Amino acid sequence: GGTALREIGIGVLGGGYMGKAHSVAMAAVGAVFATTLRPRLEMICASRPETAEQYRQQYGFGRATDDWRKLVHDDAVEAIIIATPQQTHRQIAEAAFAAGKPVFCEKPLGASLADSRAMVAAALASGQPNMVGFNYIRTPASQFARQLIADGVIGDVTMFRGEHTEDFYADPDAPASWRTDGTANGTMGDLAPHMINGALALIGPIKSVMAEVETVHASRPGGAVTNDDHAQMMVRFDSGAMGQMYFSRIATGRKMGYAYEVTGTRGAIRFDQEDQNSLWLYRSEGDEATRGFTRILTGPAHPDYQAFCQGPGHGTGYQDQIIIEARDFLQAIETGKPVWPTFRDGLEVAQVVHAALESSEQRRWVDVGDI
Template sequence: MEIGIGLIGAGYMGKLHAVALNAAPAVFNTKLRARLEMICTTTENGAKEKAEQFGFARSTSDWSTLVNDPRVEAIVIASPQTTHREIALEAFKLGKPVLCEKPLGASLADATAMAQAAQASEQVNLVGFNYIRTPATQLAHQLIKEGVIGDITFFRGEHTEDFFANPNASATWRSSGDSNGTMGDLAPHMINCAHVLVGPIRKVSAQIETVFKTRPSECAPNIVEQVTNDDVAQFMCTFENGATGHLLFSRVALGKKMGIIYEIIGTKGALRFDQEDQNTL
């Protein structure tokens, strides 16, 4: 049994989705197999090149062509956040399942409209929160659900990396646009983790900061560009169940490559996880 997949976006995450779609049947022994039907990138030549590289049958530079193609039965959105809403709404209108990369939209309004469209369509849908699926975190979720650590009283989480820690690194798409900053890029994973493991957040007191306010232009290093989004963000919070917490996010944390870390304190015990030692809880 096959399902025709259309992939929009061929950057870092687009490539990973293509690899995962090919590997999933062998890894999980599924009867349903992905047929890599069509890929979409910003140019026709680029799309054709990525189709050959990733194993897609066809390519296009027009996302609408992909979404409306009858042989494309499910959509993976791995394009910039500002494009997510329009693509998802069209796919749901046509009754096609959607897997959308995080953050869901470029704004609260985008995300709300997409969630409402997904609910109305009754189609299978998913946001790409992959880190909550790791075996250790699934075990943490099970232990919490079984009451092993008692009632949760405190949660501390962080997602810290150092890919923008060099102040002389060139400005890129990451250095402009609210949804491309740390709050849009790194924060969603740990906020999702907090929601899954502890529950909804009731209130926050937050701070964001741009550490390196200018960067050399990618096209002309002698020209300086303003950085218009955040490098670091943090907030204290209170969950609906009464637990308190602190969450930290940074793309300029030297030495951190995949610093997804959380500590959960309960009335009977505690849990700690670090993604850089991902098989230990």
Template sequence: MALSLGLIGGGFMGKAHALAYRAAGAVFGDLPEVRLATFCDLPHDTAETLADQFGFAQATDDWQALIDDPIIDIVSITVPNALHKTIALAALAAGKHIHCEKPLSLTLPDAQEMEAAARKATGRTLVGYNYLHNPIVRLARRLIDEGEIGRPVHFRGWVDEDYQADPDLPWSWRARRADAGLGTLGDLGCHLVSMSNLMMGPIDSLVADTQIIHETRSLPDGSGEAPVENEDTASAIVRYASGAQGTLCSSRSAWGRKNKLDWEVHGTRGMITFSQERLNELQIYTADGPRDRQGFRTILAGPEHAPYGNFCPAPGHQLGFGDLKTIEVASLLRAIANGEEASPSFTDALAFESAIHAIDTSAREGRRVTL
């Protein structure tokens, strides 16, 4: 089986997708062949430059033409969030497989519309929650399933960055709900919810609060100030369907934090803790043996934690963000080849994004929200 890829959008994530599709076959060896067929961006000369750099056969500045092209099998969507819905619905209607960056869309009704369309379509869908594909994170899930820490009773997670910490940063589209949707919840919190869901299962209800730290920012042209409409920080106390509890916190204004996606799962016989900034390590504590010798032990990712070994035969040499993207791409290609659902699909992503919108609703309306 050979598949043709159409990639819409350059920038950080567009490049990450291009590199991952180029690498997947070489890393795994057992995947369908992928032809980098068409790259789309604006303006056309940028599309041509990046198509050549990324290794695509041709360039276009017309995403609809890319989708209408019968040779395209997979549409990769890495454009700004506000454009996800329009492009994804067109691609689903055309029978394409879709690899879309998170979040699905700016609003929950739009995400629900996308998910409903995906359930009726013939193409497979995958959403870019690549941190879920980390081999050491998957090990944590297996340890929980095997009862290593007893019954999971509490999840504590936080995800912080500092890209909006500076009060002198000019106003941008990120501050307006019509363009960006949610703030830290849409950018960062959805990743934390995806981890929470993997470790603990679905959230049943929550109560939350949010804040806007910098309520206005100066316009780039110096002509005045404009309001910031979406949240800089968010905190939620959650109850899972299992009966367990948890806390979820997110900030885009935390000085010094670059990708501080950390979480702990507390069980009746121990706990597991993880930090995305040290993404090849897992720490586990089990209440076994003499008390004077109990303590956390660190598990370092290695070839025993599939598919780490496909990248490197030696432990301690580390996987990175791009490698997790390559694993993500491989999961989609296998799903297409085997006629299976990919994960996280549009349906999975809708569950994550329902939670972040519930946090926003709880904060704005001052009440507990049941999902």
């Protein structure tokens, strides 16, 4: 009995940080979620033949290539995962859609607003499933936060504070690299999208933005820095809620500072990815003397936890977020129904990023609708 399983050939572009994460996820997702579509690691692509072959062997793919077009057009490759640098996202996605294949693309959607727009157009034109890799919002804790807010548990949201802070460039003597070059690789391009997406998911559309985007260490050993080290912004949501965000790659001491506080008229939520298995919830209920923030440990009672472990508090990790994404991508392919976040959602993030850059340059509030 049971559902008829079907194999699906997966092609992954890029074998680095995220290329590996998605490969592992595709290897594990079937067993974890009992998906109807069962991934077959068909082909992997990297810049050089040797590394491509190395990745193939390590992650267990059938074939390797250093030519992304080959992968995209290979008949056995039925779904595409883009885990290459931002500058390459657009052309690969366009080709994949043209070839009639579903595309999962790592964040940020495109390297520029224009790229992101073109990618959405290509996705729509193709009618293919498409998704963007905003993984942090997919932890059981953040999914639950989203539910709680949507269900009105904390009342009407009055304030959102969010940050995405890490410290991999905190040391002023860390050398210049491709990461310190080009807007798409700066903090607004690379880190901010995660938390902007988080803000949109938790609170809703952003109406206007006032930002400061800044390069703190303008030169580093090895050359000049052409993108931003950190940035802050004040926002106004469509709902009327106020917002405040901060993004940084020089936040000394912060390793995975994807953190937010949502304040409502009847409660509040706090979350920090550095303790990703806890969600803190305050409710204005019951005796004043027993009120406080409750540290809820995620467990089978929370979204997408049980598939990983039957015991509460046993915890999920970074890799598990990617497995959840894989499940969603397969489901979008299987059902033909878009699964959030699609390329459109990626574009919405890109618009806020662009509004922030413009605001910072012009030192004025910018309406996202004008972007």
